[in-house]
Amino acid sequence: xxxxxxxxxxxxxxxxxxxxxxxxxxxxxxxxxxxxxxxxxxxxxxxxxxxxxxxxxxxxxxxxxxxxxxxxxxxxxxxxxxxxxxxxxxxxxxxxxxxxxxxxxxxxxxxxxxxxxxxxxxxxxxxxxxxxxxxxxxxxxxxxxxxxxxxxxxxxxxxxxxxxxxxxxxxxxxxxxxxxxxxxxxxxxxxxxxxxxxxxxxxxxxxxxxxxxxxxxxxxxxxxxxxxxxxxxxxxxxxxxxxxxxxxxxxxxxxxxxxxxxxxxxxxxxxxxxxxx
Amino acid sequence: xxxxxxxxxxxxxxxxxxxxxxxxxxxxxxxxxxxxxxxxxxxxxxxxxxxxxxxxxxxxxxxxxxxxxxxxxxxxxxxxxxxxxxxxxxxxxxxxxxxxxxxxxxxxxxxxxxxxxxxxxxxxxxxxxxxxxxxxxxxxxxxxxxxxxxxxxxxxxxxxxxxxxxxxxxxxxxxxxxxxxxxxxxxxxxxxxxxxxxxxxxxxxxxxxxxxxxxxxxxxxxxxxxxxxxxxxxxxxxxxxxxxxxxxxxxxxxxxxxxxxxxxxxxxxxxxxxxxx
Numbered sequence: 001x002x003x004x005x006x007x008x009x010x011x012x013x014x015x016x017x018x019x020x021x022x023x024x025x026x027x028x029x030x031x032x033x034x035x036x037x038x039x040x041x042x043x044x045x046x047x048x049x050x051x052x053x054x055x056x057x058x059x060x061x062x063x064x065x066x067x068x069x070x071x072x073x074x075x076x077x078x079x080x081x082x083x084x085x086x087x088x089x090x091x092x093x094x095x096x097x098x099x100x101x102x103x104x105x106x107x108x109x110x111x112x113x114x115x116x117x118x119x120x121x122x123x124x125x126x127x128x129x130x131x132x133x134x135x136x137x138x139x140x141x142x143x144x145x146x147x148x149x150x151x152x153x154x155x156x157x158x159x160x161x162x163x164x165x166x167x168x169x170x171x172x173x174x175x176x177x178x179x180x181x182x183x184x185x186x187x188x189x190x191x192x193x194x195x196x197x198x199x200x201x202x203x204x205x206x207x208x209x210x211x212x213x214x215x216x217x218x219x220x221x222x223x224x225x226x227x228x229x230x231x232x233x234x235x236x237x238x239x240x241x242x243x244x245x246x247x248x249x250x251x252x253x254x255x256x257x258x259x260x261x262x263x264x265x266x267x268x269x270x271x272x273x274x275x276x277x
Numbered sequence: 278x279x280x281x282x283x284x285x286x287x288x289x290x291x292x293x294x295x296x297x298x299x300x301x302x303x304x305x306x307x308x309x310x311x312x313x314x315x316x317x318x319x320x321x322x323x324x325x326x327x328x329x330x331x332x333x334x335x336x337x338x339x340x341x342x343x344x345x346x347x348x349x350x351x352x353x354x355x356x357x358x359x360x361x362x363x364x365x366x367x368x369x370x371x372x373x374x375x376x377x378x379x380x381x382x383x384x385x386x387x388x389x390x391x392x393x394x395x396x397x398x399x400x401x402x403x404x405x406x407x408x409x410x411x412x413x414x415x416x417x418x419x420x421x422x423x424x425x426x427x428x429x430x431x432x433x434x435x436x437x438x439x440x441x442x443x444x445x446x447x448x449x450x451x452x453x454x455x456x457x458x459x460x461x462x463x464x465x466x467x468x469x470x471x472x473x474x475x476x477x478x479x480x481x482x483x484x485x486x487x488x489x490x491x492x493x494x495x496x497x498x499x500x501x502x503x504x505x506x507x508x509x510x511x512x513x514x515x516x517x518x519x520x521x522x523x524x525x526x527x528x529x530x531x532x533x534x535x536x537x538x539x540x541x542x543x544x545x546x547x548x549x550x551x552x553x554x
Contacts, residue, residue: 008499008530010540060535063340222285252285258337259286 001132004029010065013037016055019128023120024082025113030125031055032133033064033075041074043139043164043276044129045269048078048121048148050170051180052099055079058145061258067269073276074133078125080147082114089187095180096187102175103151104199106188115188118199122155126162141165141272145261146230150175153201153235157209165275167216167268169261170223173235174202180229202231205238214245216271218264220254278409281306287342290314293332296405300397301359302390307402308332309410310341310352318351320416320441320553321406322546325355325398325425327447328377328457332356335422338535344546350553351410355402357424359391366464372457373464379452380428381476383465392465395476399432403439418442418549422538423507427452430478430512434486442552444493444545446538447500450512451479457506479508482515491522493548495541497531 005016014033021028035041047058058064058077068075081101088110090097101117129135141164144152149171156166175181176196185196197203219232226232232248239246254260282293291310298305312318324335335341335354345352358378365387367374378394406412418441421429426448433443452458453473462473474480496509503509509525516523531537 007532007534007536008497008528008540009536014536061338063343063539065539066340066343220285254285257284259284259291262340262342263285263287 001128012065012068014059019124021082021120021124023116023124026082026084028079028082028120028124029055030076030078030128031059032077033059033068035068035072035074039072040134042072043074043141043273044133044135045073045075045272046078046121046125046129046140046142047075048103048142048144048152049080050144050146050148051080052094053080053145054099057258061262062265063262064265064269067266071273073273074135076125076129076133078121081117085114087111087114096184100147100184102147102181102184102188102199104185104188107195108188108190111188118151121151137162139164139276141167141276143167143169143268143272144171145169146225146256147172147180149173150181150199150201153215154199154204156215157201157204157211160211165213165216165272167218167271169218169264169268170220170225170230170256171217171232171235172230174200174231176200176203177234178229178231202234202238205235205242205244210242210244212245213275214247215239216268217246217248218251218260218268219248220251220256220260222253223256223260225256278405289342289345291336296401298359298397298401300393300401303359303361305356305359305397305401306332307353307355307405308336309354310336310345312345312349312351316349317411319349320351320418320550321410321412322350322352322549323355323398323402323406323417323419324352325380325419325421325429326357327421327423327425328357329371330357330376330422334535338539339542340539341542341546344543348550350550351412353402353406353410355398358394362391364388364391373461377424377461379424379458379461379465379476381462381465384472385465385467388465395428398428416441416553418444418553420444420446420545420549421448422446423502423533424449424457426450427458427476427478430492431476431481433492434478434481434488437488442490442493442549444495444548446495446541446545447497447502447507447533448478448494448509448512449507451477451508453477453480454511455506455508479511479515482512482519482521487519487521489522490552491524492516493545494523494525495528495537495545496525497528497533497537499530500533500537502533
C-alpha cells in the first residue's frame, strides 16, 4: 500500500493511495479521509461511488468535511473499476467497463481475470480497513451512490453482522430489470439470467433475506434515472413483502447528482455515527 | 437570456443560463445561485474561475451553500472562454484557448473577433447582474480563483467604485513574468510586451493605481504553481511600494485546488457580505 499524495482540506488531510490488487490484477487507487493521521480512528465509513466516478468524486464534491468535526471516523473511497487495461469494449461507453465495474465478480471470458470488484471491495478494501487502518470489525458502516447500491445491499443482506449500518443515495436496486444492469450483467456474467439474481437486491429481499436493522435511502424525484434504471419502488415493494425495515425519503425536485448528495449527506453521516457509537 | 436547467441544492435552486454574447459572438453559459427566485437579491457576488474550469466548477465543488444561510445574496459564475469555435490552436492545450480565455480582449487576427472576455465580464455579465437580476450597482463584489485573478485586480484598480470588495484564492498576479501569462498574452495580444502591461496587476499597482480598500488573498504554500506562475510575492512587493492595503494569508500545506478554496471560502464570503451590507 503506497501513499501517493496528501492534500490539506479544512483542518485535516486527504490521502491518496494505490496498491496491487489480487482481485483485479491491477494497481487500484483509493482515497482516505483520516481525522488524525497520528491516531487510529474509532470507526470507518466505506463510500462506493457510481458510474463515471473514481476514487476522488466523493472526497472532492460531497462537502463531507462540514459534517465530520467531532468524530474520529475515517472515510475510504475505492475506485469503481480496474484501470489501465485494454479489454474488448472496455472503454467504449460510460455504463460498462472502466468507470463501471458494477461491483460484481465477472465470469465471462474477457472480464473474469480482472473485473472482480465484488471481491475487491468485500475482501481487499475490507482488509485494508481492518488491518492497514486497524479499525475494529464491529465499527464499519457503508454508504454509496447509484451503481454502488446493489453491491452494498447484497453484502448487507448476505452478511448481516459485517456492517453496522448502510445507507444510500439514488441506488440501483433492481438491476436485472433495468437497461444499465442488463447490459452490464450480460457482458460480465453471461446470458443466463439466473446467474444475475445473486447481484440483485430486490430479488434477494423478496426471496429470503431480511435484515433486522433499518436501511436508509434518499432519492430525488427529479432524478432522470429513477423510473428507468433505479426502480426504487421495486425495492419498497420487496421490503413490504418481506417486512424489511426501510426508510426511503423521496426528496422533491432533487436530481441524481452531488448537488443532491451534498444536501442530505449530513443526515446520512449522523445516521452512521449513531450506529457506530 | 435563456434558462436551460434548474437544479435543487440544499433549500435553494441553482439555475443555468445561456445567452447570445456580443463580445464573443458565441452563446455563453453561466450559472446562478439565487437565494429566493421570487425575490430580488440584496447583493451579488461574481465568481471568476480558473484554467480548466467552466461555469459549473465553483457551484459544484466549493461548498458555498454551507455559508449562505442568512444572506439574500446571489452568486453568478460565468464561463472562462468562448465555446464551440474552431480557431487555430484553440483546443490543443489546457492553458490557451477554450477553458483559458484569460479575461483579456484579444487583438491578434485569429482571436480578436471572439476572445473578448474582458468586455464580456465587464460589460455583459455586469449588465446581467444590474439589469436582468436587478442588483443595485453599489451592491456587487467579486472574487475568483487563479486565472480570474488578474482580471478582477485590474478592473478593481481601474474602476475603484465599481465593486464593493474583491478577494482571491491563488491568483495569478504578474502574468507578464510567468509562462502561462506569456503564452496567453503573446497569442491573444501579440508580441509587443508593452501591450501586455495593462493586463498585469503588479505593473498597474507599481505604476499608479492604489485602491483605498483592502484586497484579501488566500494562497496555499503547497500550491504547485506558486513560484512559477502565480508570483504572489511580486504583488506583495508592489503593494508595499504603493502602500496598497493587502492581506495575503499564506496557508501552510494547502494546494491550488477546491480542497483549498472550500476550506477558506467561509472567510471570503463573510468578508464580502460585510462590505455589501
